[in-house]
Amino acid sequence: MEAFVKHTGLVYPLNRTNIDTDQIIPKQFLKRIERQGFGKFLFYNWRYDDDGNLRDDFSLNYPEYEGASILIAGENFGCGSSREHAPWAIQDYGFRVVIAPSFADIFYSNCFKNGILPVPLSGEEVQQIIEHAEKETYHLIVDLKSQKVYDENGWSASFEVSEYHKNMLLNGWDEISVTLNYEDAISAFEASRD
Amino acid sequence: MNQPKTIIEKIWDNHVVHQEEGKPDLLYVDLHLVHEVTSPQAFEGLRMNDRKVRRPDLTFATMDHNVPTIHRNVIKDAISKKQMEKLEENCEEFGVSLADIHHPDQGIVHIIGPELGLTQPGKTIVCGDSHTSTHGAFGALAFGIGTSEVEHVLSTQTLWQSPPQTLQVKVNGKLGTGVTAKDLILAIISKFGVRFGTGYVMEYTGEAIRDLSMEERMTICNMSIEGGARAGLISPDEKTVQFVEGRRHAPKGEDFEQAKQEWLALATDEGATYDSTVEIDADEIEPQVSWGTNPSQCVPVSAKVPDPDEVEDDSDSVRRALEYMGLEPNQPIESIELQHVFIGSCTNSRLADLRKAASIVEGRTVHEGIRAMVVPGSFAVKQQAEEEGLDKVFTEAGFEWRSAGCSMCLGMNDDIVPPGEHCASTSNRNFEGRQGNGARTHLVSPEMAAVAAIEGHFVDVRKYDQLVKG
Structure with a gap:
């Protein structure tokens, strides 16, 4: 997995709450058996019209958000289905960070397996960023080591992340390789129950 | 005397393989259910890293999301067909039991688990599907996982999980005539919102819950995720035991009698405390x-x-x-x-x-x-x-x-x-x-x-x- 240490990027604000994984990646794209190539289907039903053309009234399609790599949205981001295709689509589109006041549990843990940093900030901080990014081109710097999000004008906010998730991302570790170091403990546990 | 515990804590404690400061617990998985949509990339990961399925005997696969419901042999969508064929290949290669589209055990993964007696009280159950919470109706700790976690469980039979917060959803009184378990769970989510359960495992308690049949309890637990909780469960009682008894994968004879005592002992202890409690009156629900x-x-x-x-x-x-x-x-x-x-x-x-x-x-x-x-x-x-x-x-x-x-x-x-x-x-x-x-x-x-x-x-x-x- 690609490590995540520090990231500077353009912010794309999507001011909606309870964005479910069905919206992030609709079901018709879950039939693929690969991990790659989901980015073009991100927010498919919002981004494209019935004929498959990009809609000019959905903000992600605005030219000013081209190349955005920090997605910010309302509370309970990623609720619903457990589909990891959602973070795959977000990552493949080019986002490395998702900021929201709260995340659904399964989506949150799926992010860490895919080199995406989910950043929980307060509702007030999220609103500040959204308003700023809706008004003008806005870049943020997200530093995992110091657990801070800041801009070039002195605005900053801190966020929580567990030591475990933090180390996993900072080092880009493959979790299975880590766990296989505990194989003796797993075998002993199994033996104790037989 | 031992500290009173919730069923959630009891099941958790029974499954910790490794515990260490600053890390989640390494939790053992008793049953891993697999379907065609969220598993192909996981099996591919095993193949690429030359890894095996650690416990094929604790892994069970079926096809449900993509399957045609009219003519079983006519799968019009070539990509759906490929996904189903992939599951067959993967199960064959890694030695996992599969109830394929023509198999008499086939069905929606959360329907067949209980039907076959695979779902039992006290188990940890996972599946790459958010409605895995359904199995909580039996007093199992059951939750949905992503595909990377599917791969992790296939390979190690474990998951790194932080102990959850516990949330009691207490349903007082009785449901009126014509008011169903579905109405109850919708009313709960309507009252408390789509994220009141985030970060929690819920336990549904109270008279109205005890009155429900096992089928109705499954309807309740199924929708825990719609309230934000990865898992929701109900302490086992005689109804639970009766439902499981005699099913194909249930323990038999003396083993069953012993299991029964263990299952009933899992119920939340009198005086156990939850991190949070919400209450709703069943008799007000329409x-x-x-x-x-x-x-x-x-x-x-x-x-x-x-x-x-x-x-x-x-x-x-x-x-x-x-x-x-x-x-x-x-x-x-x-x-x-x-x-x-x-x-x-x-x-x-x-x-x-x-x-x-x-x-x-x-x-x-x-x-x-x-x-x-x-x-x-x-x-x-x-x-x-x-x-x-x-x-x-x-x-x-x-x-x-x-x-x-x-x-x-x-x-x-x-x-x-x-x-x-x-x-x-x-x-x-x-x-x-x-x-x-x-x-x-x-x-x-x-x-x-x-x-x-x-x-x-x-x-x-x-x-x-x-x-x-x-």
């Missing part, structure tokens, strides 16, 4: 209908669609939802015109659900302009229903009678609701586009769906009972 685009957006059938100008918070979401649903503020729920009725899904496709719906449908005719279908949750449910003649009851009324699968709950196969059309659905999610691009879903109980099919719009099933009897 049959529910969702009007919006998340499961908390529902009201009693006698009520009206809300007015975004009058709601206290998040009026933008209400406005957006009404626009998507094509509904007017203050429109009576009973006035919504329906074009589709779907009875099925891991929430409500068990035999008990079909029996209840059939008892309403019997001798009546599906309303003109309504396309109604019943999709049994498993091959076994279908077979039993046919033995009881339920298929005839439905087809004579004008319902389509299908084979088992997830079907119109998420429309990954051909069963979809066209844009702009309204569907009374016994499934669990009314998200935008869930049943098809532009589809308008209304979540209801099987009884309410059956009445809606006959009448062409929503009618309070309690009034309907009276009309019928009178």
Whole structure:
């Protein structure tokens, strides 16, 4: 997995709450058996019209958000289905960070397996960023080591992340390789129950 | 004396393989259920890293999301077909048992787990599917995982998990006649919202929960995730034990007697405390209908669609939802015109659900302009229903009678609701586009769906009972 240490990027604000994984990646794209190539289907039903053309009234399609790599949205981001295709689509589109006041549990843990940093900030901080990014081109710097999000004008906010998730991302570790170091403990546990 | 514990803590403590400061616990998984949609990339990961499935004997696969429900051999969609073939190849290569599309054990993964006796109290159960919470009805700790975690469990039979916060959802009193488990869980989510359970494992307690059958408890636990909780469970009792007894994978003879004592001892101890508790009165609950685009957006059938100008918070979401649903503020729920009725899904496709719906449908005719279908949750449910003649009851009324699968709950196969059309659905999610691009879903109980099919719009099933009897 690609490590995540520090990231500077353009912010794309999507001011909606309870964005479910069905919206992030609709079901018709879950039939693929690969991990790659989901980015073009991100927010498919919002981004494209019935004929498959990009809609000019959905903000992600605005030219000013081209190349955005920090997605910010309302509370309970990623609720619903457990589909990891959602973070795959977000990552493949080019986002490395998702900021929201709260995340659904399964989506949150799926992010860490895919080199995406989910950043929980307060509702007030999220609103500040959204308003700023809706008004003008806005870049943020997200530093995992110091657990801070800041801009070039002195605005900053801190966020929580567990030591475990933090180390996993900072080092880009493959979790299975880590766990296989505990194989003796797993075998002993199994033996104790037989 | 030992500190009183909740069932959640007891199951957790029984499954910790490794514990270390600054890390989540390494938790053992007793049962791993697999389906075609969220597993191909996981098996591919094993292959690329030359890894094996550690415990094929604790892993069980089926096909449900993509399967056609009319002609089993006609899979029109080439990509769906490929995904199903991939699961066959993967199960063959890694030695995992598979109930494929023609197998008599096939069905929706959350229906067949309990049916086969794989689901048992005290187990940790995972699946790459958020409705894994269903199995919590048995007093199992069951939750949905992503595909990377599927790969992790295949390879190690464990997951790194932080101990959850515990949330008691206490349901006082008794449900009224004609008010179902589905109405109860919708009312709970409507009252407390779509994220009250985030970060928690819920335990449902109280008189109304004890009164529920196992099928009804599965309906409740199934939708825990719609309230934000990855898992929701109910302490085992005699009903739980009776349901499991005699099933194919259940312990037998003396082993069963011993298991029974262990299962009953898992129930939350008197005096155990939860991190949080919410309460609801069952006797105040009416049959529910969702009007919006998340499961908390529902009201009693006698009520009206809300007015975004009058709601206290998040009026933008209400406005957006009404626009998507094509509904007017203050429109009576009973006035919504329906074009589709779907009875099925891991929430409500068990035999008990079909029996209840059939008892309403019997001798009546599906309303003109309504396309109604019943999709049994498993091959076994279908077979039993046919033995009881339920298929005839439905087809004579004008319902389509299908084979088992997830079907119109998420429309990954051909069963979809066209844009702009309204569907009374016994499934669990009314998200935008869930049943098809532009589809308008209304979540209801099987009884309410059956009445809606006959009448062409929503009618309070309690009034309907009276009309019928009178």
